[in-house]
Amino acid sequence: xxxxxxxxxxxxxxxxxxxxxxxxxxxxxxxxxxxxxxxxxxxxxxxxxxxxxxxxxxxxxxxxxxxxxxxxxxxxxxxxxxxxxxxxxxxxxxxxxxxxxxxxxxxxxxxxxxxxxxxxxxxxxxxxxxxxxxxxxxxxxxxxxxxxxxxxxxxxxxxxxxxxxxxxxxxxxxxxxxxxxxxxxxxxxxxxxxxxxxxxxxxxxxxxxxxxxxxxxxxxxxxxxxxxxxxxxxxxxxxxxxxxxxxxxxxxxxxxxxxxxxxxxxxxxxxxxxxxxxxxxxxxxxxxxxxxxxxxxxxxxxxxxxxxxxxxxxxxxxxxxxxxxxxxxxxxxxxxxxxxxxxxxxxxxxxxxxxxxxxxxxxxxxxxxxxxxxxxxxxxxxxxxxxxx
Numbered sequence: 122x123x124x125x126x127x128x129x130x131x132x133x134x135x136x137x138x139x140x141x142x143x144x145x146x147x148x149x150x151x152x153x154x155x156x157x158x159x160x161x162x163x164x165x166x167x168x169x170x171x172x173x174x175x176x177x178x179x180x181x182x183x184x185x186x187x188x189x190x191x192x193x194x195x196x197x198x199x200x201x202x203x204x205x206x207x208x209x210x211x212x213x214x215x216x217x218x219x220x221x222x223x224x225x226x227x228x229x230x231x232x233x234x235x236x237x238x239x240x241x242x243x244x245x246x247x248x249x250x251x252x253x254x255x256x257x258x259x260x261x262x263x264x265x266x267x268x269x270x271x272x273x274x275x276x277x278x279x280x281x282x283x284x285x286x287x288x289x290x291x292x293x294x295x296x297x298x299x300x301x302x303x304x305x306x307x308x309x310x311x312x313x314x315x316x317x318x319x320x321x322x323x324x325x326x327x328x329x330x331x332x333x334x335x336x337x338x339x340x341x342x343x344x345x346x347x348x349x350x351x352x353x354x355x356x357x358x359x360x361x362x363x364x365x366x367x368x369x370x371x372x373x374x375x376x377x378x379x380x381x382x383x384x385x386x387x388x389x390x391x392x393x394x395x396x397x398x399x400x401x402x403x404x405x406x407x408x409x410x411x412x413x414x415x416x417x418x419x420x421x422x423x424x425x426x427x428x429x430x431x432x433x434x435x436x437x438x439x440x441x442x443x444x445x446x447x448x449x450x451x452x453x454x455x456x457x458x459x460x461x462x463x464x465x466x467x468x469x470x471x472x473x474x475x476x477x478x479x480x481x482x483x484x485x486x487x488x489x490x491x492x493x494x495x496x497x498x499x500x501x502x503x504x505x506x507x508x509x510x
Contacts, residue, residue, distance in 0.1 A: 124296070125292065125293050125296040125297070128292055128296060129238075129288075129289055129292040129293065130184060130235070130238065132288060132292060133184075133234045133235050133237075133238070133285060133288060133289065134180070134181045134182070134183075134184050134234070134235060135181060136231070136234040136284075136285065136288065137177060137180050137181045137231050137232060137234045137235055138177060138178060138180075138181030138182075140227055140231040140234070140281065141173075141174070141177030141180075141181070141192065141227065141228050141231035141232070142174055142177055142178065143227065144223065144224075144226065144227025144228035144229075144231060145170055145173055145174040145177060145228045146174075147223055147227070148170055148199070148220060148223045148224045148228055149167065149170045149171075151216060151219045151220045151223055152166045152167060152170060152220055153167075154216050156216075157214065157215075157216025157217065157219075157220070158203065158206075158216065158217065158220070159206050161206070162202050162203060162206040165198075165202050166199050166202060166203065166220065169195045169196075169198050169199045169202070170195075170199065170224075170228075172191070172195045173191075173192050173195035173196055173199070173224075173228055173229075174228075175191075176188045176189075176191035176192035176195060177192050177228070177231065177232075179191075180192060180232065180235060184235050186242070186245065189232045189235060189236060189245065189249075190245075192228070192229065192231075192232050193229055193232060193249045193252070193253070196224050196225065196228055196229040196253070197229075197252060197253070197256050199220070199224045200221055200224060200225060200253075200256045200257060200260055201256060201260065203217050203220050203221055203260070204217075204221060204256075204259070204260020204261065205260060211263070212263040212264050212265060213260075213261065213263070213264050218261075218264055218266055218270065221257060221260060221261065221270060222269075222270050222273055222274070225253050225256070225257050225270070225273075225274045225277075226273060226274060226277035226278075227277065229249070229253055230250075230253075230274075230277050230278040230280075230281040230282075231281060232246075232249060233246055233249075233250075233278065233281045233282040233285050234281065234284075234285040234288075235285075236249070237282070237285050237286055237289055238289065246282070250278050253274060253278070254271065254274055254275060254278075257270055257271055257274050258271060317487075320479060320483060347400075348400040348401060351400075391407060391424075391447070394424060394427065394428055394431070395407065397428075398428075398431050398432075398435065401435055402435065402441060403431060403434060403435040403441060403442065403443060404441060404442040404443075405431060405442070405443055405444075405445055406442065406443070406444045406445070407445050407447070408444065408445065408446040408447070409446050409447035409448050413447070413449050413454050413510070415454065415508070415510065418488060419488050419490075419508050419509065419510075422484050422485060422487065422488045422490070422508065423454065423456070423485070423490070423506065423508045425480065425484060426480065426481045426484050426485050426492065426506055427445070427456055427458065427506060429477075429480040429481050430458040430481060430504045430506070431443055431445075431458065433477070433502075434458070434460045434462065434502070437462070437463075437465070438460045438461075438462025438463060438464075438501070438502065439462045439463045440460055440461055440462040442460075443458060443459065443460045444457075444458070444459045444460070445457070445458050445459075446459075449510070451510075452509060452510055453507050453508070453509060453510065454507070454508050454509075454510060455505060455506065455507050456505075456506040457503060457504070457505050457506075458502075458503070458504045458506070459501065459502070459503045460501050460502055461501040462501055462502065463498065463499065463501075464496045464497050464498050464499055464500045464501050464502050465496055465497075465498060465502070466496075466497065466498055467494065467496060477492075477494060481494075481504070481506070482494075485506060485507070485508060488508060488509070489508070489509045490506070490507050490508035490509060491506075491507045492504065492505065492506050492507070493505045
């Protein structure tokens with residue numbers, strides 16, 4: 122609430138500066154018109170206009186009441202000087218009426234913008250208004266346009282007061298709505314983070330526990346008991362870490378741990394992937410260079426997506442070998458996983474299948490990478506993985 126009040130007062134003070142200084146400049150231009158005022162009256166009005174402008178500037182900067190009083194008293198002095206220096210019995214000329222009408226409106230009534238925020242200031246606003254109207258009425262007794270000047274003075278004071286009141290009432294509403302939008306944004310971001318965490322958890326389970334359970338459901342066909350036992354042990358350790366509140370971090374393909382990793386070389390980890398799948402009965406033929414350094418986060422996602430592709434080859438292709446080609450350029454590292462198996466129809470993959478959609482495509486997109494899949498029944502499958510360096 123305190124911040125809303127400060128923003129409201131700052132905006133009202135800027136309104137004083139903008140409206141008041143423009144009115145003072147216009148009044149000064151009227152005062153300087155040749156032949157309009159007596160020489161002594163012109164000199165006094167110039168000094169008072171500059172003093173009034175200084176009061177308006179300081180009032181807009183600080184909001185102190187003394188500068189509002191200085192502004193109003195300077196304007197009153199100008200009205201009295203112009204009104205009572207004209208010759209007795211001779212009505213004010215056009216320039217004198219213009220100066221009176223100008224100074225009694227914009228330069229003086231601009232103070233209404235900062236006199237609406239407390240009861241004490243409201244009393245000062247009423248006093249300034251009454252004093253201004255009384256002064257204009259006193260010096261324009263013989264003026265033919267007296268009614269116009271009085272009506273202009275009253276209407277401008279009312280207009281500035283109503284406009285300032287509207288601003289004072291609108292700013293808190295706007296700030297409350299901005300705060301509500303901020304709360305909605307935070308809630309949406311929290312929901313997005315929860316959704317991202319849910320998808321990450323789904324990938325984690327798919328890559329570890331579900332893969333092991335699938336092997337057990339098929340009686341471990343094609344996998345040695347030792348390899349199956351090792352994989353189940355890794356899953357058990359991961360579940361214990363999760364139960365104790367740990368945050369799993371993939372350290373190398375197929376293994377999650379709580380240990381952090383730094384920048385690693387791709388070639389140092391591809392061999393671990395090859396050995397793992399050889400234990401599972403899939404021969405992987407590597408092509409290209411693996412001596413590419415990647416940040417640990419990028420490398421983890423890249424290897425896990427690559428492992429998921431090889432796991433799909435092992436499970437679904439009907440062949441016992443696959444080819445992986447590693448290439449890179451100045452900004453991207455690519456891996457092309459190819460098999461000559463049975464292939465499949467991309468359009469027949471259900472949305473409930475998480476393997477390719479989450480563990481490959483979504484995983485790489487999360488780190489700024491991409492994955493493309495090419496397959497057709499009887500023609501094998503090719504997956505192209507791309508990650509940034």
